[in-house]
Amino acid sequence: MDKKQENPRCIEVCLTPKLFTEIQTRNNYIVVLVDILRATTSICAAFENGVKSILPVATLEEAKAMKVKGFLVASEQDGRKLDFADFGNSAFNFSREAIGGKTLVYCTTNGTRAIEIAKKAEKIAMGAFINLTALTRWLINEDKNIVILCSGWKNKFCLEDTIFAGALADRLMETSQFETYCDSTAAAIDLWHIASPDILGYIEKAAHRHRLKKLGLDDVIPYSFRIDSTQVVPVFMNGEISDEQFKNKKYIR
Amino acid sequence: MDKKQENPRCIEVCLTPKLFTEIQTRNNYIVVLVDILRATTSICAAFENGVKSILPVATLEEAKAMKVKGFLVASEQDGRKLDFADFGNSAFNFSREAIGGKTLVYCTTNGTRAIEIAKKAEKIAMGAFINLTALTRWLINEDKNIVILCSGWKNKFCLEDTIFAGALADRLMETSQFETYCDSTAAAIDLWHIASPDILGYIEKAAHRHRLKKLGLDDVIPYSFRIDSTQVVPVFMNGEISDEQFKNKKYIR
Numbered sequence: 001m002d003k004k005q006e007n008p009r010c011i012e013v014c015l016t017p018k019l020f021t022e023i024q025t026r027n028n029y030i031v032v033l034v035d036i037l038r039a040t041t042s043i044c045a046a047f048e049n050g051v052k053s054i055l056p057v058a059t060l061e062e063a064k065a066m067k068v069k070g071f072l073v074a075s076e077q078d079g080r081k082l083d084f085a086d087f088g089n090s091a092f093n094f095s096r097e098a099i100g101g102k103t104l105v106y107c108t109t110n111g112t113r114a115i116e117i118a119k120k121a122e123k124i125a126m127g128a129f130i131n132l133t134a135l136t137r138w139l140i141n142e143d144k145n146i147v148i149l150c151s152g153w154k155n156k157f158c159l160e161d162t163i164f165a166g167a168l169a170d171r172l173m174e175t176s177q178f179e180t181y182c183d184s185t186a187a188a189i190d191l192w193h194i195a196s197p198d199i200l201g202y203i204e205k206a207a208h209r210h211r212l213k214k215l216g217l218d219d220v221i222p223y224s225f226r227i228d229s230t231q232v233v234p235v236f237m238n239g240e241i242s243d244e245q246f247k248n249k250k251y252i253r
Numbered sequence: 254m255d256k257k258q259e260n261p262r263c264i265e266v267c268l269t270p271k272l273f274t275e276i277q278t279r280n281n282y283i284v285v286l287v288d289i290l291r292a293t294t295s296i297c298a299a300f301e302n303g304v305k306s307i308l309p310v311a312t313l314e315e316a317k318a319m320k321v322k323g324f325l326v327a328s329e330q331d332g333r334k335l336d337f338a339d340f341g342n343s344a345f346n347f348s349r350e351a352i353g354g355k356t357l358v359y360c361t362t363n364g365t366r367a368i369e370i371a372k373k374a375e376k377i378a379m380g381a382f383i384n385l386t387a388l389t390r391w392l393i394n395e396d397k398n399i400v401i402l403c404s405g406w407k408n409k410f411c412l413e414d415t416i417f418a419g420a421l422a423d424r425l426m427e428t429s430q431f432e433t434y435c436d437s438t439a440a441a442i443d444l445w446h447i448a449s450p451d452i453l454g455y456i457e458k459a460a461h462r463h464r465l466k467k468l469g470l471d472d473v474i475p476y477s478f479r480i481d482s483t484q485v486v487p488v489f490m491n492g493e494i495s496d497e498q499f500k501n502k503k504y505i506r
Contacts, residue, residue: 015410018271022408155275157268159436183412183460187444194443207436 010145011172013165013184016152017114023147024182030144031121032135032168033236034128035151036160037212038089039111040234041128041224042074045091047232047243048130050100054234054241056112063107072099075107079212090220106241110151115236118149124236125244129164129199129224134231134245136171146172148188159191159206160224163199166192199225263398264425266418266437269405270367276400277435283397284374285388285421286489287381288404289413290465291342292364293487294381294477295327298344300485300496301383303353307487307494309365316360325352328360332465343473359494363404368489371402377489378497382417382452382477387484387498389424399425401441412444412459413477416452419445452478 012025034040043054057063060075064084067073074087074094081088087098089108106112118124122144127135139146148168150161166188172178173189180186195202200222212221223229233245265278287293296307310316313328317337320326327340327347334341340351342361359365371377375397380388392399401421403414419441425431426442433439448455453475465474476482486498 015268016272018275019269019409022271153436156272156435157437157440159440162436162440181460181463182409183406183415183458184410186458187410187412187415187440190447191440191443194447205436205439207434210434 008179009143009177011169011178011180011185012145012147012182013162013169013188014147014149015157015162015165015184015188016150016155017117018152018155020117020149025145025147028144029121029147030139030142031118031124032127032139032146032148033111033114033118033124033151034148034161034164035108035111035114036128036164036224038091038220038224039106039108039151040126041130041220042089042091042094043106043111043126043234043241044128044131044230044232045223046094046099046104046106047234048230049094049096051094051104052101052242053103055103055105055239056115056236056241057105057107058112058116060107063105066105071105072102073105073107075105091223092220110153114149114151118147121147126234126236126241127164127168129167129227130229131232131234132164132167132171133228134233136168138233138244139168139172140175140177146178148185153207153211159195160203162188163192163195163202166190167196261432262396262430264422264431264433264438265398265400265435266415266422266441267400267402268410268415268437268441269403269408270370271405271408273370273402278398278400281397282374282400283392283395284371284377285380285392285399285401286364286367286371286377286404287401287414287417288361288364288367289381289417289477291344291473291477292359292361292404293379294383294473295342295344295347296359296364296379296487296494297381297384297483297485298476299347299352299357299359300487301483302347302349304347304357305354305495306356308356308358308492309368309489309494310358310360311365311369313360316358319358324358325355326358326360328358344476345473363406367402367404371400374400379487379489379494380417380421382420382480383482384485385417385420385424386481387486389421391486391497392425393428393430399431401438406460406464412448413456415441416445416448416455419443420449
């Protein structure tokens with residue numbers, strides 16, 4: 001473990017977008033947006049399969065307008081694909097054949113609204129179990145404070161986003177470059193420690209999982225909790241999401 | 254364990270007052286207000302020491318006006334007693350000599366504002382570790398749905414209120430009269446299970462505890478986490494808090 005730094009960076013966890021106005025980290029921070037089921041997992045999956053960039057939109061009206069302009073559009077409501085859209089928001093829709101090299105417009109009930117809320121941050125990175133290690137490394141290199149913003153479900157706390165926040169905070173704290181005075185961070189780390197030996201078993205009790213199950217959409221759940229299946233780090237800046245990992249490393253697929 | 258009921262009652266945990274508008278339990282519910290450090294613990298302590306009733310007020314202006322009218326007033330800001338008040342809000346202020354048989358006006362930064370927010374509930378009961386068992390029994394008898402409302406700290410999530418919510422929800426769920434589809438409840442119960450073997454050790458990491466420590470006010474902390482030191486169940490109805498336990502049982506001190 002590294003020596004404790006003199007000026008450690010802060011970690012703060014925001015359990016739902018509605019609590020974002022209460023965060024105490026105001027300067028020099030990156031927001032990590034978390035919507036495990038599904039926006040941030042699906043966005044990571046799209047970059048893994050070669051999407052060029054993603055334009056997040058917050059409303060159905062914007063999504064429809066972009067469809068008319070000729071963009072590929074992913075949009076669903078309460079877990080179901082909308083008629084006008086090319087895709088729902090499930091990670092499994094984004095095959096390399098369908099999206100490789102293209103720009104995708106992405107509209108969700110939770111995730112994109114959270115991007116709107118977090119726009120004051122210097123950058124907004126997409127966090128998911130499937131890019132946990134790549135994201136952790138990227139965050140360490142960025143040298144900023146970090147606010148982990150859980151999308152939750154209709155402004156409510158949700159378990160799956162919180163245990164991811166705990167997993168990420170736990171890894172960052174291990175580097176001794178960070179400190180936290182935030183009870184939400186402590187709670188998220190504790191919940192992660194309970195969940196980590198059997199994540200799928202733990203998440204059985206999550207209310208959102210029960211909602212997806214009712215809709216017959218729970219096929220993506222094992223995928224969504226598989227740690228490190230991709231190295232992408234999708235980051236929102238200037239209205240679009242692109243893969244920072246790809247840019248920095250000049251990685252050729 | 255009792256047989257699972259056909260129409261179980263709901264438990265929902267609200268992690269901060271700011272999330273109260275998102276609760277899904279809308280009918281036939283009691284709110285359990287939780288502000289372990291300090292309002293609800295102190296209110297229980299005041300009833301344990303014979304206060305007749307408590308009038309909660311949400312603003313300093315109201316508290317000052319009631320002082321002018323001749324009431325005893327407890328009021329503090331950020332953990333410090335205000336000059337015009339008779340008491341701060343610490344449980345240790347409320348000796349039987351000072352408050353026995355009297356009416357007390359109580360103003361706090363967190364607790365009383367949460368009462369304002371929860372006014373649509375049929376009743377608002379005060380929850381604290383010091384009245385956990387008495388409160389649990391009373392709630393079981395009341396036969397209503399239950400929303401446990403954590404006061405938090407300046408609208409933020411706090412650990413001490415959440416682990417109390419978990420302790421209470423855990424006891425209620427054990428009766429098999431209740432069900433929950435709320436991720437906050439599941440998380441609170443899990444955090445309680447981590448905390449319960451050594452509550453004071455666990456709460457060391459709570460940010461609010463560090464704030465009280467800075468102010469030299471942490472003498473009430475062991476008292477605030479001592480389970481079942483009183484049998485009172487203070488309940489807010491029609492603008493005042495009185496002891497339901499005392500009323501129901503015609504208990505003479």
